[in-house]
Amino acid sequence: MHxxxxxxxxxxxxxxxxxxxxxxxxxxxxxxxxxxxQIRRSAVSIPSNIAEGAGRNTDGEFKNFLGIASGSSNELFSQLILSQRLGLIPEIELKPILDNLIEVQKINYSLIKKFTR
Structure with missing residues (x-):
C-alpha cells in the first residue's frame, strides 16, 4: 500500500x-x-485511479490502476487536441497543460515498468 x-x-x-x-x-x-x-471526467480519472491503485494490497493491483490512468491520460490528450482544433482552446493555453500531461504520462510509464519487473 502506498x-x-x-x-x-x-x-x-x-x-x-x-x-x-x-x-x-x-x-x-x-x-x-x-x-x-468529457474532458473533466477523463482529467479527474487520472489522479483518482492513481489514488485507488495506491490503496490496493499488491503492486500488481496498483499497476493495473496505473494502466487505467494511462488510458485516461491518452483520452484527455486527444480531447484537448480536438478542443484546440475546434477553436475552443488557444495553443498558448494548451501547451503548458499538454507538457504537464506528457510528464505525468512519462512518470506513469516508468511506474508501470517498475511494477512489471
Whole structure:
C-alpha cells in the first residue's frame, strides 16, 4: 500500500485537473454535456485511479490502476487536441497543460515498468 498523497505523479495529476477545470469553464455553454464534461471526467480519472491503485494490497493491483490512468491520460490528450482544433482552446493555453500531461504520462510509464519487473 502506498500513500497516494505523497506520490509526485498524483500531485502533478491533481494540478492538471485544476488547470482543466479553469480552462473548460471558458468553453461555450452548449459544450457543458459534451467536451466540457468529457474532458473533466477523463482529467479527474487520472489522479483518482492513481489514488485507488495506491490503496490496493499488491503492486500488481496498483499497476493495473496505473494502466487505467494511462488510458485516461491518452483520452484527455486527444480531447484537448480536438478542443484546440475546434477553436475552443488557444495553443498558448494548451501547451503548458499538454507538457504537464506528457510528464505525468512519462512518470506513469516508468511506474508501470517498475511494477512489471
Amino acid at each position: 500513500n497516494f498523497q505523497e506520490l509526485i505523479i498524483w500531485k502533478k495529476a491533481m494540478d492538471i485537473v485544476e488547470d482543466i477545470y479553469r480552462l473548460s469553464s471558458k468553453f461555450p455553454k452548449e459544450e457543458i454535456y459534451g467536451l466540457t464534461s
